[in-house]
Each structure stands twice: as C-alpha cells, then as structure tokens.
Amino acid sequence: MKINPFNRYQTANSWIVSVSLVLMAVGFMGALAFIGTGKASIKPGDSGISNISPETHSENTEETNKSLREEVAKLREEKSTLEKSLADGNTATKQINASLIEAKQFAGLTDLEGPGITVLLSDSKLGPEELLSLEGGIIHDADVLKVVNELWNAGAEAVSVNDLRVGPRSDFRCVGSTILIDGQRISAPVEIKAIGNPKQLNGALNMPGGILDEIRDVDEAMVKIEIVEKHFIKAFTGPTTFKYGKIPEKPTE
Amino acid sequence: MILIPILALMVGIALGAILSVDVPITQAPYLAVAILAGLDSVFGGSRSIMEGKFQTNIFLTGFLANILVGMFLIWLGNGIGVSMLTVAALVFAFRIFTNLSLIRRMILTRMDQKRENKRIIKADSALEQSTNP
Numbered sequence: 001m002k003i004n005p006f007n008r009y010q011t012a013n014s015w016i017v018s019v020s021l022v023l024m025a026v027g028f029m030g031a032l033a034f035i036g037t038g039k040a041s042i043k044p045g046d047s048g049i050s051n052i053s054p055e056t057h058s059e060n061t062e063e064t065n066k067s068l069r070e071e072v073a074k075l076r077e078e079k080s081t082l083e084k085s086l087a088d089g090n091t092a093t094k095q096i097n098a099s100l101i102e103a104k105q106f107a108g109l110t111d112l113e114g115p116g117i118t119v120l121l122s123d124s125k126l127g128p129e130e131l132l133s134l135e136g137g138i139i140h141d142a143d144v145l146k147v148v149n150e151l152w153n154a155g156a157e158a159v160s161v162n163d164l165r166v167g168p169r170s171d172f173r174c175v176g177s178t179i180l181i182d183g184q185r186i187s188a189p190v191e192i193k194a195i196g197n198p199k200q201l202n203g204a205l206n207m208p209g210g211i212l213d214e215i216r217d218v219d220e221a222m223v224k225i226e227i228v229e230k231h232f233i234k235a236f237t238g239p240t241t242f243k244y245g246k247i248p249e250k251p252t253e
Numbered sequence: 254m255i256l257i258p259i260l261a262l263m264v265g266i267a268l269g270a271i272l273s274v275d276v277p278i279t280q281a282p283y284l285a286v287a288i289l290a291g292l293d294s295v296f297g298g299s300r301s302i303m304e305g306k307f308q309t310n311i312f313l314t315g316f317l318a319n320i321l322v323g324m325f326l327i328w329l330g331n332g333i334g335v336s337m338l339t340v341a342a343l344v345f346a347f348r349i350f351t352n353l354s355l356i357r358r359m360i361l362t363r364m365d366q367k368r369e370n371k372r373i374i375k376a377d378s379a380l381e382q383s384t385n386p
Contacts, residue, residue: 019312023295
C-alpha cells in the first residue's frame with residue numbers, strides 16, 4: 001500500500017487541533033468539578049456550619065469550656081445559698097424560694113439523690129469475625145439517646161451520662177469515634193445513671209424487643225444493668241440562657 | 254506532536270482553576286457526564302488515529318452529541334426518578350476501558366514489529382557478510 005505523504009500531513013494536523021480542543025474542554029470541566037463543587041460544598045449555609053457549636057472544633061476551647069462549666073456550677077451553688085438566706089425572712093419569700101427550688105429540681109439544676117439504676121454500655125470485645133457487622137459492636141450516640149429516652153419514658157426523674165447531667169436542652173451527637181453530650185466529649189464505656197423506681201426502670205429497659213435487646217443481639221457483654229439503692233446525680237452545668245424565646249407578657253388562652 | 258494536546262489539557266485545567274466558577278451541587282451530574290463524554294471522545298479519537306481512520310468532523314460531532322445526549326438523559330432521569338448518571342458513567346467508563354485496551358494492544362504490536370524488523374535487517378547484514386568474505 002502506498003502512503004500519500006500529502007494526505008498524511010493533512011490528517012496529522014487536523015487531529016492535533018480537534019483533540020487539543022476537546023482535551024482543553026475536558027481539563028476545564030475537570031478543574032471546575034474539583035474546585036468549583038468543592039468550594040460550593042464548603043460554603044457555610046444558613047442552617048449548616050453556623051449551628052455547630054464551636055467547642056466541637058478544638059481541644060483548646062474544650063478545656064476552657066470545662067473550666068467555665070466548673071465556674072458556672074460554683075456560681076449556681078453560691079446563688080442557692082443566697083436564696084436560702086433570703087428564705088429565712090418572711091413566709092412570702094419562703095414560698096417563692098420553695099417554688100424556685102422546685103423549678104430548679106425539675107430543670108436538673110440541683111444535685112439529686114435517690115434510688116435508681118445504672119446502665120453500663122461498652123463496645124464489644126468480640127473480634128470482627130464473630131460480629132455480624134463491626135458497626136454493631138460499637139456504642140453509638142443513637143444507642144445512648146434511645147436508652148435515655150426509654151428511661152424518661154419509664155419515669156426517671158434525673159438522668160446523667162458519664163456524670164454529665166441530661167438537661168431539658170441536652171443533645172447527643174456523634175463525632176468520629178466519640179459521642180458529644182452538650183458539646184462535652186465522652187466515649188465508651190458509657191455509664192448512664194437514672195433516679196426513679198428501680199424496678200420500673202429495669203423492666204422498661206429489659207422490654208423484649210427493646211433497645212437493650214437490640215444491643216444484646218450483637219453481644220451480651222455490651223450491656224450491664226445494676227440496681228442502686230442510693231444514687232447521687234450532679235446538677236446540670238450547661239448553658240441556661242435564652243436568646244430567642246421570651247415568656248409572653250399576657251397569658252394566652 | 255503529542256505534546257500539544259497535553260499542553261491544551263493543562264491550559265484547560267489552568268483556565269478552570271483561575272475562573273473557578275461555582276458549580277451548584279444540583280448541576281454537578283451534568284458536569285460529570287460532560288467530563289466523561291470528553292474523556293470517552295479523546296480515547297475513541299486516539300484509537301481511530303492509531304487505526305488511521307481519524308476524521309475531524311466525526312470526532313467533534315461525536316463529542317458534542319455525547320455531551321448533549323448524556324445531559325438529556327440525566328435530565329430525563331431526574332424526571333422519571335432513575336439515576337441516569339450512573340448509567341451514563343458505566344457506559345462511558347466501559348467504552349474508555351475498551352478503547353484503552355485496543356490502543357495498548359496496537360502500541361505493543363507496533364513495538365514488536367519494529368523490533369522484529371530490526372532483527373531481520375541485522376540477520377540480513379550478518380548473512381551478507383558471511384557469504385561475501
């Protein structure tokens with residue numbers, strides 16, 4: 001076969017131009033895909049990053065957070081002693097103080113003593129070949145949340161997780177291999193203490209098909225329940241300030 | 254020769270990096286299908302160059318048609334609730350792999366042929382020397 005040199009020259013030129021054009025377009029789009037969409041996803045939205053509390057971001061702020069919490073606890077103690085001394089006055093202030101203490105007790109702002117149970121949730125020690133899935137052998141934030149919810153449902157009057165009191169605005173989040181409770185980092189084993197009727201609490205948790213059954217299906221050793229005659233649960237030390245909500249001046253009907 | 258398209262690719266990447274238009278997440282599938290169509294066209298084109306059957310108009314129209322049909326399919330898939338991006342990505346990837354294997358085979362046979370030719374020429378000259386002392 002004879003090769004026409006002129007013809008060959010023509011095709012050589014044309015492929016370079018068109019292939020270059022297409023490759024340029026591909027490169028352009030590729031760069032857009034990597035840089036453009038990446039940027040868009042980092043952009044903080046109205047409901048995205050701004051809602052995550054900044055204390056989850058660095059160890060340093062976590063430490064200052066801890067010391068601030070201690071200070072809050074101290075100040076609250078001082079406040080209650082002041083309230084007590086005030087209550088020594090007349091009956092009106094005594095009544096006000098009583099209702100105040102009641103409200104604080106309900107909100108978890110006071111230490112609490114009483115009978116109850118302790119639930120200890122720990123990660124499974126079985127090897128990966130013995131577990132159906134590795135995920136199942138780990139205690140997740142959802143497990144803690146479900147146990148706490150079950151305890152409230154069974155009439156628990158106070159609940160603490162790893163000695164952090166669960167307050168009315170407490171949240172449970174999962175960050176990597178640790179669990180955040182109100183921004184405080186904890187990890188398994190998780191010790192959940194509750195004050196209430198021990199039999200009732202125990203029964204609710206051991207309900208067939210309940211949350212503990214789900215965990216026990218994976219590994220019996222992950223759950224331990226203990227009935228305690230006298231628990232001591234510390235007060236809630238998280239923030240109690242309101243920024244948006246206000247009590248309406250006129251009671252609405 | 255082969256350097257010019259590579260240079261063009263780099264220019265394209267640089268342009269994209271400099272302009273860095275924000276692509277909304279909802280439009281990302283369309284971009285993805287366009288990238289895949291482009292890559293598919295490049296590999297298909299390289300194959301036809303090696304086969305000596307390259308034609309500019311077929312190459313360029315193929316590129317544009319692939320992009321347009323891919324985008325249309327994704328739009329349609331959005332409407333009927335089928336992830337057409339996966340389907341398009343699968344087909345384009347399959348074609349890229351096929352073309353790549355053909356290109357590799359052609360390059361290897363060409364290299365083999367060259368080596369064989371050299372060997373024959375060497376053997377020929379050796380034969381000539383031995384016959385004419």
